[in-house]
Amino acid sequence: MTGPVPVPTPATAPYWEGAQRGELTIQRCESCTQHYFYPRPFCPFCNSDDVVWTSVSGRARLVSYVINHRPIPPFDPTTPIIVALVELDEGPYLMSNVIGVAADPGSLPLDLELEVTFVERGDMKLPMFTPLQESAR
Numbered sequence: 739m740t741g742p743v744p745v746p747t748p749a750t751a752p753y754w755e756g757a758q759r760g761e762l763t764i765q766r767c768e769s770c771t772q773h774y775f776y777p778r779p780f781c782p783f784c785n786s787d788d789v790v791w792t793s794v795s796g797r798a799r800l801v802s803y804v805i806n807h808r809p810i811p812p813f814d815p816t817t818p819i820i821v822a823l824v825e826l827d828e829g830p831y832l833m834s835n836v837i838g839v840a841a842d843p844g845s846l847p848l849d850l851e852l853e854v855t856f857v858e859r860g861d862m863k864l865p866m867f868t869p870l871q872e873s874a875r
């Protein structure tokens with residue numbers, strides 16, 4: 739999939755390094771045990787700075803989405819993109835793309851079970867989501 743290549747910042751580097759290894763990596767608070775996303779140095783639930791990076795299951799459900807039928811470059815303007823809000827099994831919401839399914843509302847029921855997959859773009863790998871395979875349920 740064509741598109742802009744992410745540029746890690748010090749705050750987001752562990753997320754992108756995890757993706758390079760094929761792991762979805764987010765932060766968890768050691769004080770209250772909540773996972774959270776986006777990356778930040780303090781827990782948004784209890785304000786503790788005792789936070790760690792951890793790999794999560796990559797399982798999620800579809801919360802909401804929009805289909806962009808006419809993406810602008812550097813995306814391929816002839817290929818619709820599903821921009822999705824997903825809820826990870828661990829709790830946090832994440833904006834991502836759903837791939838491997840028709841860009842059609844009939845293929846995108848809310849609560850659709852998803853799993854993370856990694857898509858190469860430039861020298862990066864981007865976490866995206868695809869419908870959970872029957873064999874994995």
Ligand SMILES: [Zn+2]
Binds near residue numbers: 768782783
């Ligand atoms: Zn906390």
